[in-house]
Amino acid sequence: MGFAVALGWIATWTLAQIxxxxxxxxxxTFTGPSANTLMFFLEPAPRLRFDIGLVPGVVLGAFLAALFAGELKWQGYDGADAMRRSLFGAGLMGFGGMLAGGCAIGSLTGASVFATTAWLALLCMWIGAALTDFLVDQRGQRGLPVAV
Known part of the structure; x- marks a missing residue:
């Protein structure tokens, strides 16, 4: 991911020069491009830009990499509880990503230029991950009721 962040800075700087x-x-980043990709299909005269191709490109690239590596397979949830937790977490990540103006990759991008908000977002992600591990995974392994 660090290489992708550095490549993004270099590529856009090079384009800005010419x-x-x-x-x-x-x-x-993925939060903004996800919204821009959706808006691309809703605009009457859409313009094709880098961020419009980023999200579908990552999905297609992951699919092709798994296909050529022989690791492509269908996966699903291990019951309703796992699906509920995943959907709840996805909703929180989407809400937090839009509030913060970026997602985990956006935080890495922001952290690479020492943006205070990116470092705060990364700290909160680490705290949230540790808290979730304690409340969900550790409690579940000890046979205690899982909080969610």
Whole structure:
């Protein structure tokens, strides 16, 4: 991921040097491009940009990598509880990502330029992961009721 972040900075800086119109120097994130990809299909005259191809490109790339490695398989949930926890966590991550203006990769991108909000977001993600591990995984292994 670190290489992708660095490559994003270099690629957009290079484009900004040769473009006639001003271009923001940015790097890889998924929260904004996910929203932009959705809006691409809703706009009457959409413009094709890098972030529009990022999300479908990652999905297609992961599919092809798994296919060529012989690791492509169907996976599912181990019951309703696991699905409920995953959907709840996905909702919280989406909400937090939109509030923070980026996701985990956006935090790495922000951290690479020492943005205070990115470091705060990373700290909160680590705390949330440790708390979830304690409340869900550790309690479940000890036979205690799982909180969620």
């Amino acid at each position: 473009a006639f119109d001003p271009i923001n120097v940015t790097s890889a």
